[in-house]
Amino acid sequence: MTSLFQAAHRGNRWRDAWTRWMRADLFEPPSLARRLVFGWAAGFLTLGLLSWLCYRLGLDVIAAESVFLIAIVLISLVGSFVMSIGLCVVAVLYIDYYFIKPVLSFDVQYKQDMPALLTFLIASLAITGLVRHVRALGDVRSEQARLLDLTHDTVIVRDMDGVILFWNYGAEEMYGWKKRDAIGKNIHQLLKTRFPAPLDEITASLLRTGRWDGELVHTRRDGTELSIATRWSLQRNGNGRALATLETGNDITARKEAEQALRRSQATYLAEAQRLSHTGSFGWNVWSGEVVWSEQTFRIFEFDPGIVPTLELVLQRVHPDDVERFRDIIGRASTHKQDFEFEFRLVMPDGAIKHLQVVAHVMRDEPERLHYAGAVMDVTQARQSEQQLHHAQSELARVTRVTTLGELSASIAHEVGQPLAAIVTNGEACLRWLDHQPPQPDEVRAGIARMIGEGRRATEIVRRIRTLARKDTGQKTPLELNDVVNDVVSLTQREVLSHQVPLRVRLAPLLPPVLGDRVQLQQVLINLVMNGIQSMDGITGWTRELSIETGLAPGGNVTLTVRDCGAGLDPRHAERVFDAFFSTKPHGMGMGLSICRSIIDAHGGKIVALNNETHGATFQCILPPLAKSVA
Structure with a gap:
């Protein structure tokens, strides 16, 4: 992995220039001719000069072959594969001409020289192929490194001690340190990294799974802190030994700030909405007893927001007539693990009565983690409105009854008049029975009894009428x-x-x-x-x-x-x-x-x-x- 990225920065300028000139478009005839002519001419001339120089220096055939191998390797770095093969054959001819007896001749005096020439040809071809393969791998790695520099994300390679081995252009732009300043430095010290968890735990997870992703806080060269979404990938050798870590990341600072601003805005709107709707929220961990209230909930119960809310604190406000029912519902909620909803009353310090409606939902139901989330609504105004509406309806019903009684006035007068008339008639009859000689007390007694009955009848009629006309509260x-x-x-x-x-x-x-x-x-x-x-x-x-x-x-x-x-x-x-x-x-x-x-x-x-x-x-x-x- 290290050589992959370091290869992008090796090589020399003349080789690159030579390669670009020699690798012109093969499909253009002028370029093809130029390459063939120049390449073969340069190769022949170079090998010829080397042959003459070695011959003048009196080198033996082994030394000359070594020099030729070096020349062929260098030429292979810039030429084509066909040219490399051709120059290998030409080199064999030069060695045969200058160094195989008889010298300055292409004849071979001794048969044992033929294997040596063949061995040189095979060796030169093999070395040429290997060199070209290595050069191709280098080109691929250079291209990969170039592509890594094109991304806006940071791509960093560091060893297992945190020392930076590769630092792409995206990292330069994001953090402000150039490659020459960053490579060789400890990344966590350079960027003053703040981790979401201890580094030992993160490293253990990376070694166990081979990957880790999360959010880090890094510091730029100018001191600015950035929130980074990062992904780590562990690189191993063939034996499975950890060698390095490939780390990619992108800047999410703006997104995090927007999320925080949104959360603050949502919290503000939520608090305002709760205040306007007289609705607060709460959380209750049954097993730990922890209770959490929103600002509006404190306002509803009229407690200072600085105190720690508890169920016992709520019981201090619950109406005495609702305490047992409150305890019963809370007790069943803590054992049956089910949603609940109920309404109860509070008695405030000034004696005022509040009506509250509570709704709660089970959020988690795990061992030692039974948790409720709910809402508490002040419905005092609604209950008062209901009472006023009931009163208005009762009054309207009474007015309607009175109106109906007005329509029934003739019937009422008749119903009341009948017992009154009967009372008068029986009274007159009693007087006659008393004036009778001799008086007849039995008849008088019967008449008085009838008068009493008619009086009670009239009283009952009046009672019914008064009942229909009076205000009532609806007693069932x-x-x-x-x-x-x-x-x-x-x-x-x-x-x-x-x-x-x-x-x-x-x-x-x-x-x-x-x-x-x-x-x-x-x-x-x-x-x-x-x-x-x-x-x-x-x-x-x-x-x-x-x-x-x-x-x-x-x-x-x-x-x-x-x-x-x-x-x-x-x-x-x-x-x-x-x-x-x-x-x-x-x-x-x-x-x-x-x-x-x-x-x-x-x-x-x-x-x-x-x-x-x-x-x-x-x-x-x-x-x-x-x-x-x-x-």
Whole structure:
């Protein structure tokens, strides 16, 4: 390997010039003729002068053959192979003429001289071939060295002690040291190399695998530091002994600076995005207990960024009602090794309550390396908005109920008036029984009992009306759906009679109870009944009838069905009947059915609307039984 690169710098100028002149384009006739004439003439003249000189000096045949071999080798370095063969033959002729008896003649006096001449010819041809082969190898190595100088990457060859043996043009340009300054120096001392790992470990890996690649920091001649992506390849001899290391490298300083700038930019944008979205990130090594927080996570928990985060530090902030659930989830995450997500509350030092949502994912699941990466989001504003929305929805539902009660004013007055009238009638009857001679206390007692019953009835009606009108927080309790239907029937009875709509009620026996809010479910049923009654106004072409039914669905759910014989649903708007502010009534607000759907959804059920086969529409509410709701 060393000779490969050193060969590129050996040779002499006259040989190169001679070679370039002798190796002109063979396909050009003038050049070919010039080469033949000059080459053969020079060769003959040179060998002739050597022969005459050796003859004049009185050299014997062995000495003359040695001189001729040297001349042939020199001529072979610059001439063609054919010329070398020809000159070998000419040299044999000159030796025969000047040094083989009889001298100055081409005759051979002694037969034992023929083998000597033949031996010289074979030896000269063999030496010529070897010389030309060596010269060809040298040319190849010179070309390789020249190509290595053309690359912009650094190509450096150093021995096993780190001494530089070859230094290409790319290395000169990158580091600022010329070849004459670098060759023979220790590369690590010259470039002040900083390694990503101890040099002994890198060298051991190189000797074991024959290759190594990584990133180094080198220092230029002017003191500038460069980040270098380098690749090392170990060169061995035939016996497998390590001889040298071929090292290539390219400058990645600009790329590294760009990557660092990008990482800084990404970190800045990430921190800003986390701040804006109230989302922090964290890492948790279960086995070591190490916890890592982002800047936003410290901000969410309101801890100083200089402290070391721990789970116990988090527990100091967790709401007392959520501590056990927090410990349980963390405990299961550390043993079951699975992703987790949960929501809990914090109590801040100033008494404020924060709602946090945590999502974590298993990053590594190896012995002693169970690691989670996750995000923690401050959802306090979202929860407050949900509460405000729930409050607004409750208020809207109450206003809708009050509006409905206004529409039911005649029925309410009738329902309240009936027990009051009965009380008055029974009171008058009691007075008559007292004035009777003799008084009849048993009749008076019965009348007073009836008065008490009617008073309680009136009180219950007033209670129901006040319940429908008051603000409520939606308290869900186990209740019988048939009781809800009976309450609504009594409240809407006068409205049904005033519109002359027959009401048919079919209540399924032994229905399972449901978990619900009585007032809200009453509101749903009142709205559906009123819509059904109003849809049949002006219908004269067929029999009008309103039916309320309860029953069981095939899956065990409880159903509440209101069926009318009105005009039905317009197919063009059937999918929008539950949308807010959509109404087919001239003066409708479009909130009744939307509120009904919200209430049923909040109870874990669903409400559907469809046209009947003949006339009218059917609205069906499907509610889960108490057992499913609790589960």
